[in-house]
Amino acid sequence: GDHAGDPRDSDALRCLRRVFGYDAFRGDQEAIVEHVVAGGDALVLMPTGGGKSLCYQIPALVRPGVGVVVSPLIALMQDQVDALRALGVRAGFLNSTQDMDERRMVEAEFAAGELDLLYLAPERLRVESTLRLLDRGKISLFAIDEAHCVAQWGHDFRPDYLALSALHERWPDVPRIALTATATEATRAEIATRLNLGGARQFVASFDRPNIQYRIVPKDDARKQLLELLRTEHVGDAGVVYCLSRRGVEDTAAFLVSHGIEALPYHAGLDAATRAANQARFLREDGIVMVATIAFGMGIDKPDVRFVAHLDLPKSVEGYYQETGRAGRDGLPSTAWLAYGLQDVVQQRKLIDGSEGDDAHRRRLGQHLDAMLALCETVECRRARLLAYFGQPGGASCGNCDTCLTPPTTWDGTIAAQKFLSAVYRLARERRQKFGAGQIIDILLGKKTAKVVQHDHDTLTVFGIGTELSAAEWRGVVRQLLAQGLLAVEGEYGTLVLTDASGEVLGSRRQVPMRRDPARPARAAKSAKG
Numbered sequence: 001g002d003h004a005g006d007p008r009d010s011d012a013l014r015c016l017r018r019v020f021g022y023d024a025f026r027g028d029q030e031a032i033v034e035h036v037v038a039g040g041d042a043l044v045l046m047p048t049g050g051g052k053s054l055c056y057q058i059p060a061l062v063r064p065g066v067g068v069v070v071s072p073l074i075a076l077m078q079d080q081v082d083a084l085r086a087l088g089v090r091a092g093f094l095n096s097t098q099d100m101d102e103r104r105m106v107e108a109e110f111a112a113g114e115l116d117l118l119y120l121a122p123e124r125l126r127v128e129s130t131l132r133l134l135d136r137g138k139i140s141l142f143a144i145d146e147a148h149c150v151a152q153w154g155h156d157f158r159p160d161y162l163a164l165s166a167l168h169e170r171w172p173d174v175p176r177i178a179l180t181a182t183a184t185e186a187t188r189a190e191i192a193t194r195l196n197l198g199g200a201r202q203f204v205a206s207f208d209r210p211n212i213q214y215r216i217v218p219k220d221d222a223r224k225q226l227l228e229l230l231r232t233e234h235v236g237d238a239g240v241v242y243c244l245s246r247r248g249v250e251d252t253a254a255f256l257v258s259h260g261i262e263a264l265p266y267h268a269g270l271d272a273a274t275r276a277a278n279q280a281r282f283l284r285e286d287g288i289v290m291v292a293t294i295a296f297g298m299g300i301d302k303p304d305v306r307f308v309a310h311l312d313l314p315k316s317v318e319g320y321y322q323e324t325g326r327a328g329r330d331g332l333p334s335t336a337w338l339a340y341g342l343q344d345v346v347q348q349r350k351l352i353d354g355s356e357g358d359d360a361h362r363r364r365l366g367q368h369l370d371a372m373l374a375l376c377e378t379v380e381c382r383r384a385r386l387l388a389y390f391g392q393p394g395g396a397s398c399g400n401c402d403t404c405l406t407p408p409t410t411w412d413g414t415i416a417a418q419k420f421l422s423a424v425y426r427l428a429r430e431r432r433q434k435f436g437a438g439q440i441i442d443i444l445l446g447k448k449t450a451k452v453v454q455h456d457h458d459t460l461t462v463f464g465i466g467t468e469l470s471a472a473e474w475r476g477v478v479r480q481l482l483a484q485g486l487l488a489v490e491g492e493y494g495t496l497v498l499t500d501a502s503g504e505v506l507g508s509r510r511q512v513p514m515r516r517d518p519a520r521p522a523r524a525a526k527s528a529k530g
């Protein structure tokens, strides 16, 4: 007599309606669920907000036994489990935040078959006692969430994930479903190899988020630019502002508050209670702007985030896509706005040079940064570039990104490039010196600053040969030389050095097309005042 629905409905559909209260599956969900219910392995690529959780939760409920979910998002497990319990799903988790008693209780529930879903931190599976525990119960499936963490090529590698390939050896008959929101072709291939999922069926959803307007602007005074954006286009809207450092988060939040915007800080340096309180306010109240490091956002499900702003350059296109993807989950128009400048490149290089790990690791980080720079400096449609990066060639232009709305003109920057590169070359050859962009720009502009005079740089033949461009335009030139691999940044002080390709420009064997920054930033056609 309850709402059993149409007897022709599948168990999965009935579960979706009865347990989760939704009417219908979305996109690939149904195909994925049916495949896993039938015992098949799956590799699922779906953008953030696409609805990955149901893809393993429903099969776990429909199949006999306990669904074991491996997730690195330890901080979210309690919330996820609470949410499932509120729906009447018997869920539990095991991770390092628990004390012995809590752990024992969950283990007992598992062994007694009293759970539908068990969330595990990946490091738990390195512990033999956990494996023995799993042997004592019946497992319906393994779900490997955030599966890109297994890929060394990716941007979020976690060594504990490598051990997950052993699951299949130990429990060969249990179906596995690996899920991720970020995967280029290379990462996808690496996931399949490392998790022994070569035979798994792949479900690749479109990564396009048509309601998000992508905009990347040259950084001038990032906080003021942000304020302008909020005041003209996002009055009273909820949004996330990402900064690289804790200090940047604190300062930006204080700046916004002092200008009458309800902003809250979030970073790992705040105590847990403050973080939780700020997060709760962001989720429950309207129009809160969360200023955060990338520590914020994983698994946060707030549908009406109207904008995501980056005040610092993300480390990779994957990271950028994931972070901007938190905007507009409700499908309504939203903005992804990034301010980026030369200093960002210098800073990121410094971080890479100083990072732990071997050369190969640093090289990968460098490649991720280069791809991000290429996205910033492209004259093509941002969305087309993004989708192409994720192996999904789309149309030529989307009509909803800054380059489509305000097409940047290009100019022949070959002469400017030659001037800049020869200044770098002369400093290195004649003076055995390396300098950052600021000093070289001063030299080209013929500015007799104290530092120029002190180093006797006004006697260089390149002194004053670049007055046709402004300092800001020269910074644009440098950014593009970096993005095109014609110049490189190194060391603690962000000094500039030539690359192998620089010689082609200096020898006039290579043209250098450049993007001219639009005079006025692209803006959505709205009731923008002033």
Ligand code: ADP
Pocket: 022, 023, 024, 025, 026, 029, 046, 047, 048, 049, 050, 051, 052, 053, 054, 301
């Ligand atoms: P992801 O893990 O891919 O980021 P989630 O699984 O968190 O996405 O789902 C995002 C949101 O969409 C959640 O609020 C979820 O409840 C909702 N959702 C997922 N599938 C459906 C569906 N078939 N019908 C309605 N809402 C859904």
Ligand code: ZN
Pocket: 380, 381, 382, 383, 384, 397, 398, 399, 400, 401, 402, 403, 404, 405
């Ligand atoms: Zn476009």
